[in-house]
Amino acid sequence: MKSNRSRGTSITVSPTFGSQLKHLRLQKKWSQKELSRQTTIVDRIGISKRIIGTIERSESLRFDRRTLDTLAKALDLSLDSLLDRTPPFTQPFPSLRPTTLFTKTLEEIRLRILDGEQLLVIEGESGIGKSRLASSLFSVDLPHHIVLWFTGQTITDFEKLIYSLTITAPNSSQRYVILLDEDHQPPVRNTEFFLGLFQLLNLDVITDQLTLICSIRSETYQALSDLEVLTKTYLVSLQNTLEQLDDYRAWKLDQPISPEERQWLLSTLTGDREQPQLNTFLLDRICIPVIRQKSWTQFNSQDNQVIETVYQGLIQNQPTQHRLLYRAIQWAVEMSGRSPLYLVNAVLNIQLADKKMTVQQTRNMLWRHKLTRIEQRPFFEQKPIWKNVYYTTCRFSHDLIKETVRVKHPFLDEIDLDLVVEELIDTIQQQKNQLATLVESVSSWLSLLDQQNRGFPQLAKTISSRIKNLIGTGQVSALEVGYHVFTMCWFLWGNKFKDRNDLKTPTIFKDIEIVTESIVSRFQPQDLEVLCQVRADGGSGYPLISCFSGWFASLGLHSGQLKSELFWGLLESEIPCLSDMARRLTEQPIDPNRFSSSTLA
Incomplete structure (x- = not known):
């Protein structure tokens, strides 16, 4: 950029001139005081340290020609070279501080x-x-x-x-x-x-x-x-390695990092059950300064200065699409207690409007982007009574990133829940009808049901329709579909509804009935042996009985051969389709010895 020179003794410099002068000074490894001394060599009066500071801070853009001439001579440059040497759309100095790594x-x-x-x-x-x-x-x-x-x-x-x-x-x-x-x-x-x-x-x-x-x-x-x-x-x-932590001089530390400090670093830069993710920005701007100041034992990831540093230096510099992805993950966590892939994809598409992404595109973005993670996790964290069911969840790579997004992008009302549910239905309908995609759909549905404490009938009907079609194709049996769905239901609702007084939201049970009916209406009499299996510890071998103990009571009532159990969670009277199933499956007398624990694997 060329400077605009006046006809008198003053010259107006470009807005970047101060940064350029500082860069030229640092290239010679001079302090402002040393540059001032150098100017007295070429001009007896010289330029004071105060004036040099004023120029470098760009506090003024108009200077006496003698001042600029003196600076140019001290730097061994012509005045034209000092003022006009930068081609358009460039600067002759870096935008960031050079690294001592790599x-x-x-x-x-x-x-x-x-x-x-x-x-x-x-x-x-x-x-x-x-x-x-x-x-x-x-x-x-x-x-x-x-x-x-x-x-x-x-x-x-x-x-x-x-x-x-x-x-x-x-x-x-x-x-x-x-x-x-x-x-x-x-x-x-x-x-x-x-x-x-x-x-x-x-x-x-x-x-x-x-x-x-x-x-x-x-x-x-x-x-x-x-x-x-x-x-x-x-x-x-470029890749970071754990060995870089041992190069304390590269981090400008006075001594090697201690084992305790190293352990703190790794725990700070590691998410839940993850391998350490050594992000240079987080190390250089957050962690290493804390170690340098000997304050790592008091480190607080919720500190306003920490959050602002991460936000300004890392989050805000990401592409718009990635920032919307962060908001989608955070919204899903706030509204469902989890961040299932299908739900995150729906929230992202609500924000993108006309530029919607498929589930696979969202999956790829999560996988490729280094500040997010996509992984398979068990739907319930407790010790499983039955085989655990895994679903796809979206998360941040570091707790520092998660906390920053939580603070800087709090829950936003403009992302309407009902619109998200509509988008989620569209997302589900676009997937191939397989057991794996069904599990992903159910994970989003149940998570919303749990956190919002109300039903979503259109979403339940969509899942129910896909279950009927999936079983109808013969790809998967009703028993296998039911095993996955009822296992997920039990661990979610068994914890939520432990008392009759909790059963106050009829829309929830209407949702459950819609989905349950699509499975149990397809059970056959020969499925009873599996449905009524008993574990060695006396518990139910199939999750339906323990998940909805009321239908077990109904089964016993209509067969006249099985005793009902005490109330656990949901009542058969709340889900009539279970009573219908029990009646249909027990029209013929059954042998109670078939259901004893001694005959079960």
Whole structure:
């Protein structure tokens, strides 16, 4: 950017001039006091430390020509070089503080540049240190190269920069190195920007004249790689390892990390039952300063300063789609007590409006994005009486991320529950009708039923219809479907309704009847042996009896051969279809000895 000079003795500098002066000073490893002393060598009066500070803080943009002349001479530059050396849409200094990590990788990149590599890609997870590694290239030895940081946000901006460089190119012994860093805050350089860059028809011509280094997230790299536009690039992949924690000098610590401090670090950077996720941003900005200050034993992840640091430095810099995903996970937890995949997908689509995502697309985004996780978890955490049922849940990679999202994105009323349920129904109907997709549907339905303490009849009817179709195709038996559904019901509702006084919401039981009827109406008399199995400890071998003990009483009543049990959870009278099932299945006399524990496996 060119400065606007006045006709008098004053000069108006660009808004970035202060940052540029600071960068030039630090390149010479001078303090403000030392730069002031250097100016007295070239001019007896010199420039005071106070004036230098004013310039670097950009508190003023208009200065006496003598001041700028003196600074230029002290820095061994011409005045024109000091003021006008930056091509458009660039800055000759880094946007971030250089990293002391990845020293071997930095040397690898430096040597590649000197060897004439034309197009390099640095990829890694969010917060790993890609941008700071790129920033470190300003301070390494690159003779005959001029390093510039691209500040534009469109391919048009980039093309204007290239045109400018061809007009005012350095002499033939010098080569530009342009750093292009992915950013999702203004100026935005996202996946679409880099796709446009790599699809430029004259990219080969451009890289013949200069070196491009692109710093992008793993998700962006994967998307570009899938489109096969990265065929001529040299790839540098960044990964954190536990060994990095032992390099205390890289973290600017006075001594090695103690075993206790190391254990605290790993626990802080690890989610529930997860392997440690070493995020450089969280380490460098949150954890290491706490260790440096010897305050790690008092660390509080809910501290406002911690949350604001994580939000400003990590969460806010993510693409819009990812930030909406965070809100969807948080909303699901608030409204259902869990974060089932189908429910998260529905909430995400409510926010995306016309740009809806399939369940598979949401699954892929969760899997590829380093701040979120997708995993199979047991639907109930208790010691199972029956074989546990697993469902797909969405979560954050670190508790620090979860806590930050919880505070910065609290429950929002504008995400309407009824609209989410409608979207959830659409999501369920779009899936293949299989036992696995049924379990995912039931997990979202039961979670909402539990937390909201009311029924969702249209959702229950949708699940019921799919159960009938699934059993009707012969892919899965009614017994197997019932085993999964009733197991999930028992552990959720057995805990919730332990007393008759809790049974106050008829819509809940209407929902349960709708879904239960679709299963029990398809049981056959020969299924009784399985339904009435008894475990070695005297409990029911099939979850329906223990889940809905009332139908067991009805079975005994109509057969005249089995005794009813005491009330546990839900009554048969609340779910009439169970009574109908008992009557239908026991029209013929049955032998009670078939149901003794001694005959069961």
